[in-house]
Structure formats: C-alpha cells, structure tokens
Amino acid sequence: MFARIAGVGSYLPGLPVSNDELARRGVDTTDEWIVTRTGIRTRHLAEAGTTSSDMAFEASCRALESAGVKADELDLIIVATSTPDYIFPSTACLLQGKLGNVGAMAFDVQAVCSGFVYALNVADKYIRSGSHKKALVVGAEVFSRILDWKDRTTCVLFGDGAGAVVLEASETPGILATAAHADGSQNGILSVPGQVCGGQVTGDPFLRMDGQAVFKFAVRVLFDVAKECCDNAGLATSDVDWLIPHQANIRIIESTAKKLGIPMSNVVVTVDQHGNTSAASVPLALDAAIRDGRIQRGQKIMLEGVGGGFTWGAVLLQF
Ligand code: UT7
Numbered sequence: 001m002f003a004r005i006a007g008v009g010s011y012l013p014g015l016p017v018s019n020d021e022l023a024r025r026g027v028d029t030t031d032e033w034i035v036t037r038t039g040i041r042t043r044h045l046a047e048a049g050t051t052s053s054d055m056a057f058e059a060s061c062r063a064l065e066s067a068g069v070k071a072d073e074l075d076l077i078i079v080a081t082s083t084p085d086y087i088f089p090s091t092a093c094l095l096q097g098k099l100g101n102v103g104a105m106a107f108d109v110q111a112v113c114s115g116f117v118y119a120l121n122v123a124d125k126y127i128r129s130g131s132h133k134k135a136l137v138v139g140a141e142v143f144s145r146i147l148d149w150k151d152r153t154t155c156v157l158f159g160d161g162a163g164a165v166v167l168e169a170s171e172t173p174g175i176l177a178t179a180a181h182a183d184g185s186q187n188g189i190l191s192v193p194g195q196v197c198g199g200q201v202t203g204d205p206f207l208r209m210d211g212q213a214v215f216k217f218a219v220r221v222l223f224d225v226a227k228e229c230c231d232n233a234g235l236a237t238s239d240v241d242w243l244i245p246h247q248a249n250i251r252i253i254e255s256t257a258k259k260l261g262i263p264m265s266n267v268v269v270t271v272d273q274h275g276n277t278s279a280a281s282v283p284l285a286l287d288a289a290i291r292d293g294r295i296q297r298g299q300k301i302m303l304e305g306v307g308g309g310f311t312w313g314a315v316l317l318q319f
Contacts, residue, residue: 004169006067009062009063011162011163012284019156039269039271040275053094055140059138064099067168078107080111112311113305117314139163139278142160161274163282176316192205222304237302243260243268298319302315303317
C-alpha cells in the first residue's frame, strides 16, 4: 500500500510586494542586492488578522477539490507550521474546525522550513501502516509576524502563504522513499529565541539567522538527503524528473541541483515569486508546477526541506 497524492492546492495572501516596495517602506535595501543574493523578486504579506489556519483553509479547500475528496472523509490532518495561530490548540485542530471535519486525528508538526517534508513523512507512515486512508498535509506560515523589519539581513527573505496535499491509500505508487534528520547542536544558527512567560514576551520574539552558516549547512544536507532518499528507493538521482527543493534562495537551489547532477530545467523554482515561506514553500512550488502542466502523472518528484533546528528531509514520490 502506498500513500499517493490525490490533490494539491495552495494560497498566497494579497498582492505581491516587490523589493522596491520594501525599500519604499523603509527597509535599507535594493532590488539589485536582493535579486543577486537570493533570487527573490516579490513576496506576499498577510494582512493583520489573517492567520496560518485561514491560509491553510484556503489551500486545503483547493487541494480537496482537486482530489475530489470531501473534508469529512479525512481521517488524518497534519499542519506543518512555526507560526501557529495560538500556543494551543494546534493549527491543525483550528483548520479541522474550519473544514467541518469531526473525528480525524489532527496535530501540528514543528520542523520550521522542513516541516512539510517531515509532515509528509509522518503521514506516509500512517497510511502505509493501514491505520489511516485519507490524509490532509498542509504547510502554512505567516513569517511576516516574526520578522524584525529593522533587520535587513532577514526581513527581505521571507513571505507568507500555504500549500496542501491530499494523500490517499493506493495500490498505485505514491511515496517511494523518505528520509529525515535533525542536528539540535545547530539550534542557534536560525531561531526565534523567545517565548511568552507570565504574560510577557521573554527572550527575542524575532527571527535571527547566521545566513552564511545556514547557507553552507543547507547545500550540504540537501545533497546528502536527496542521495539517501534515492538510495532508499533503489533509484539514481538521474531518475528524478522534478526536483522541488525548499524555496529559500536561488543560489542554494542551484548549488544543490548542480551537486546532484540535475539540470535546472528539471528544478521547480518559485522563490522569485513568494520568497521563503518556510513550511509552505515546497507545496506552493509543487502546486505551481502541477497547475502549469509541467508535472505529469507517473513522473518521479523529489521534495526537499531544510530549516531551523537544524532539520532536513526529503520525500521521493511518483506523482
Ligand atoms: O530556510 C532557510 C532560510 N535561510 C536561508 O536560506 C539563508 C541562507 N543564507 C543566505 O541566503 C545568504 O547568506 C544571505 C542572502 C542571507 C546573505 O547573503 P551573503 O552573500 O551571505 O551576504 P552577507 O551576509 O555576507 O552580507 C554582505 C553585505 C553586508 O554588508 P557589508 O558588511 O559587506 O558592508 C550586509 O550588511 O550585504 C549587506 N546586506 C544587505 N544589503 C542590502 C545584508 N542584507 C542586505 C540587504 N540589502 N537586505
């Protein structure tokens, strides 16, 4: 039994905000710097009051529609997010309430930008075990809420959005192999080191990053985990039709693809349009390439995530 993608959907809030617009809003930056260093041209920023569960709901409705599945048929709902609506209940339970589903198992996964790939990995195990038949797996983020708009080294990089897939138990292949890892000793290179305690914010409530350390780490582990995933499936990287890496920086994406020997014509890139949307970035890119007809049924797709923790992982699937 395989976990097979039955439908995909995504959602980006509002209109794209350009690099020049960020500069006009007071960020000490230029379009030239951002495009050269990151490949990012625009991002979407949620309005005040729009939450991760709101965007997860929009993306999920589209994924359910494309799968031809009704919300009440779901028996598993997993939301990957580092920007949940509340401390609790989970964003997955809030999404479940909005969808009108009662009874599915629902919980969040917190693995930052690897979150969606981690969540797919978990859902795959439930479906393969036979305990669950229809899963909704979502990545949803409002990173704009945890950005320090006075820190130009981070605030230009991130955006908001959501992406979702419906997985179904199927005898037709689906997810072929997964791999996921973490190294907690690297927790300090990308973090939001704050919390709410006694009614006060303690520590630092904004995203902090050692960009160069993250860059080096990301290229190494994205190569390693893609190889590991191919090995687990008994396939070569040349068998991969589409590589969909975490959309953080075009230079990380290009370096990873080059090391793997996968031409950029077989890599899905959307970072230019929505920046780094953390757990939402992989399903946003997957949905874009399915909707525009690049990805076809039967093709092999490698999804990859890397993020704070540090965490990383990959999922190799037959669409
Ligand atoms: O999910 C994972 C998320 N994280 C990432 O993907 C980040 C990975 N890292 C990176 O993408 C890159 O390290 C960055 C894009 C963040 C930075 O690029 P860099 O080539 O490592 O630049 P840098 O940090 O070495 O900074 C170079 C210069 C500095 O000026 P000085 O000190 O050389 O005068 C910065 O102050 O660029 C300056 N700078 C900026 N200038 C204009 C930093 N941010 C900006 C900015 N606009 N937004």
